[in-house]
Every structure is written in structure tokens, then in C-alpha cells.
Amino acid sequence: MTKRIIVLIREDLRIHDHPALYRASQEGMVIPLYILDEETSHSPSGEAKKWWLHQNLEALQTSLQSINGRLWVDKGKVADLLPQWVQKTHAQGVYWNRVYDPRAYEEDLALARSLSSKGIDIQTFEGTLLLPPWKIKKDDDTPYKVYSAFYKSLRKEEIPKPLPSVKKMEVPDLDAEGLSLDDLSLKPSIPWYQIMESIWDPGEEAAVKRYHAFIKKSIKDYSEGRDFPAEGHHSTLSPYLALGVLSVRSLYHSLLEMEEVQVEPFIKQLIWRDFSYSVLLHFPESTTRPVNEKFKEFQWQKERDHLERWKKGETGYPIVDAGMRELWATGFMHNRVRMIVASFLTKHLLIPWQEGAQWFWDTLIDADLANNSMGWQWVAGSGFDSAPYFRIFNPTLQSEKFDKEGTYIRMWVPELKDVPNKHIHKPSQASVDILKTAGVILGEHYPYPIVDHKAARKRALERYDEIK
Ligand SMILES: Cc1cc2nc3c(=O)[nH]c(=O)nc-3n(C[C@H](O)[C@H](O)[C@H](O)COP(=O)(O)OP(=O)(O)OC[C@H]3O[C@@H](n4cnc5c(N)ncnc54)[C@H](O)[C@@H]3O)c2cc1C
Structure with missing residues (x-):
């Protein structure tokens, strides 16, 4: 029997360079599952990000349909619902790209332990950062607290090349239906979001288009111009990176291939992101308490x-x-x-x-x-x-x-x-x-x-x- 694998989708709403989805699609029938868990800190609390999440889940749904897949959706505590989904879909594997907000990270570890003990194949991947946040450490094995040293150390590392987009997937015939995207109530009922809608196009294609427009128009002026808000030499890619609509590894390698422009100032900003995650992993209390x-x-x-x-x-x-x-x-x-x-x-x-x-x-x-x-x-x-x-x-x-x-x-x-x-x-x-x-x-x-x-x-x- 072909292996059934649940791919837990979180902050990785894309099909390009998606390690968990890629591996699952090569190994068996795939059940991409998004669970809105309002108790983890990667679930949005604000109306604007909820709207943005809705738009991008919709775009992901369309992308998955275009490769013969679909997205199953549910709402509640992942720790309770995921084991239920394993049972009702008869899944033999659960794969995910890791997320690092302290609460979800701890819950993932516990889930991995408990599902593994029941014989479920658990595989986790890096899909958020250039490198896992525990990877870059000082010689004495303690985390960096100074950005410039972190940056120099990370820059010496080989960053894995992005994986190709999943081109086709097999999905099982399931009785389990789950919810619809609208059931998640992420999209406001009063359409106050027109300005945002006119600025932000959801989905991978739009994100890649924005990246290319930035490269064409602004990368050469980024170093000098990024500080001037009216000049628009910044990339405005953060909303896509925040939901994993874009893969940071793809950006990194695409930048390294450019020979005629100075890309390092932009790469430096991308690496701030990895630094923040290293601080978050090692000092989880830094989200609420001063580290000094x-x-x-x-x-x-x-x-x-x-x-x-x-x-x-x-x-x-x-x-x-x-x-x-x-x-x-x-x-x-x-x-x-x-x-x-x-x-x-x-x-x-x-x-x-x-x-x-x-x-x-x-x-x-x-x-x-x-x-x-x-x-x-x-x-x-x-x-x-x-x-x-x-x-x-x-x-x-x-x-x-x-x-x-x-x-x-x-x-x-x-x-x-x-x-x-x-x-x-x-x-x-x-x-x-x-x-x-x-x-x-x-x-x-x-x-x-x-x-x-x-x-x-x-x-x-x-x-x-x-x-x-
Ligand atoms: C008080 C404060 C709060 C912030 N809150 C957030 C937040 O919630 N989410 C967020 O993504 N960024 C946050 N930043 C960092 C930064 O302001 C944004 O990442 C940046 O403005 C996004 O615009 P851009 O994509 O045009 O950036 P660009 O200048 O084009 O940079 C490219 C990418 O590099 C990363 N990056 C750039 N600057 C930083 C930085 N200082 N720290 C970490 N990563 C960086 C982002 O992913 C960004 O998209 C915050 C900064 C400050 C000072």
C-alpha cells in the first residue's frame, strides 16, 4: 500500500523549495493539512495578518490544485487534532518544516515523541531560515549575541540549494473532509481592507514578481536608498517571508548568482532574520522580557x-x-x-x-x-x-x-x-x-x-x- 503522509503546513505557504512537501510527494500520497491553532504565537492575532493569511492560504490551495493536490483545513489545538487526523486518514507519516515560536516548537517535540512511539514516521525539515537556528554558534558552543560575528560565521557556511517546486502529487481519497477556509473566519466580514488589497497580492507568483521588480529597480541603490521611506528602494518582501510564501534560501542563492550588482547589503538584512531566530530559540523569554x-x-x-x-x-x-x-x-x-x-x-x-x-x-x-x-x-x-x-x-x-x-x-x-x-x-x-x-x-x-x-x-x- 502506498504510504500516506500528512504534511503539516504552518509558515511555509508555498510549493517551491518546500522540503516537507517535496519529500512527501516523492515518497507517497500526500495530505497537506493546515490547522489554525490560535494558541500558538505563529497564529495571527491582528485582523490585518489574519486577512493576509486567508489570502495566502487561498493562493496555496490554488497552487496545490494545479499539481493535482488539495489542502485540508482544521481549527483547534494541533496537539489534539493532529493525532486525530493521523487516525482518521490512516497516515503512516507526518512531515513538517519546523517553526520556532517557543510554544509551537516545544509542542512539536512532544508530538514527534508521542507519534513516533506509535510507529508513525516523523520527519522534520528546515523551511524557514537559511540554516537551523542552533547551527551557528561560537567556538565555545554558546549562541552569538553580537550580530556582526553571527553574520560572518553564517556567511562561511554552505547554505543548501533550494529544492524545485513540487510538480505533481498524489492525494488519497479521504472520508475526512475538515473545514473550509471560510470556516476559519480569518477574512473580515466588513471589507475595510481595500487599501491593503490594492498593495499586497497574495501567493508565490506575486511574491516572485515583487522580488524581480525589486532586483530590477532597486537592488543597485539598496545600500544607500533603503533608509529613505519615500524612495522605495527596500524590497517589501517581509510579508511574504513572514508566512513562508517565499523561501529565503531561494532568495539567497538567486542573489549569489548575480554578478554585476552589489548584493551583500541585502544579504546582510536577510541574515538579521536568522540572527533573530537564533536569539528566539536560545532566549525564548526575550519576547516578553528585556534580555539586559x-x-x-x-x-x-x-x-x-x-x-x-x-x-x-x-x-x-x-x-x-x-x-x-x-x-x-x-x-x-x-x-x-x-x-x-x-x-x-x-x-x-x-x-x-x-x-x-x-x-x-x-x-x-x-x-x-x-x-x-x-x-x-x-x-x-x-x-x-x-x-x-x-x-x-x-x-x-x-x-x-x-x-x-x-x-x-x-x-x-x-x-x-x-x-x-x-x-x-x-x-x-x-x-x-x-x-x-x-x-x-x-x-x-x-x-x-x-x-x-x-x-x-x-x-x-x-x-x-x-x-x-
Ligand atoms: C521595532 C521594529 C519591529 C520590527 N518588526 C518586524 C516584524 O514583526 N517582522 C519583520 O519581518 N520585520 C520586523 N522588523 C524588521 C524590519 O523593519 C523589517 O523586516 C523590514 O522593514 C521589512 O521591509 P522590507 O521587506 O522592505 O525589508 P528589506 O530592507 O528589503 O529587507 C529584506 C528582508 O530582510 C529581513 N530584514 C530586514 N531588516 C531586518 C531586521 N532589522 N531584522 C530582521 N530581519 C530583517 C526581512 O525579512 C526583510 O523582508 C522590525 C524592526 C523594528 C525596528
């Missing part, structure tokens, strides 16, 4: 009103407000702006980084536990290899440097669109007449700054001094 012990004593300020105004993009600092509104409208925010808004929240407003990380988690379509925790701890100064805590971004200077003409601000804070370049970064310092000509009355059309930069900087430094 001193920060456990830090006296945060928990002003709800400030947090709400930050979330809504009503701080009176245009670059911060532009970023927060881009996030709300598109499910994405440019990296430089993520750093600015995160610095503003943790340093100007002294609000705990965990609050910001939670908001990003709820609103980003590229929400990724490892990258998000690393990004927030980096900015707050409490993580490994972080920005020093005394480096406090001046949002106005950042804005003048990285959005000189105010193009990004005008896109997301349209009430300031007619404010001259000289004042768009800090309208509160423009005269009433200049603002009036631009159609702006502060406090009416656009808020006054919620904190004064100099005073906020002084307060943050004093607070940081207490834990030095």
Missing part, C-alpha cells in the same frame, strides 16, 4: 492617552504620525520609520517596548515573533547588540534627513500637504501665518506635539541613569 537584566528595574511611564495617540498617529511629530498611519492603512511600515516610532514610544513617551511590540503584532502583516521582539529590544536598548540606551533619535532631525522633501509625510499625513518643506518636519515651529496659508490650524487640523523633544530627552536620560 538592568532593564528589569527600569521605571516606565504608562500613560494610556499617550499610547493611544501614538497608535492613532496623533503625536504632533509628523514622521511618527506618518509611520503609524502607514501601518494602520497598509499593514506595513518602512524599517527606518519603525525605528523612529519605536524610539519615540520607548524614549520620548517612556512607554514599555512590550506595548509597542504588541501593537505591531496586532497590526503588521509581516508580524514575526523573532524579528519583532528583536527590533523592539534593539531600539529600547535592552536587547543583545542593541542601540545604546542613551541614543535617542530626534524625530525632527531624522525626518529632515530621511524624508527631506516631506514626500512620505505628505502621503500619510495629508492635512500637512501644503506646509512648506522647511516646516513640514516640525509644524509647531512655523508661524501661524505660514500654517494658515497651508490650511492648517494646530490643535484643530493637526495636533500640537504631545511632548517637547528636549524635555522628553532629558527625562529619558535621567531615567536611564537610574539603571546604569
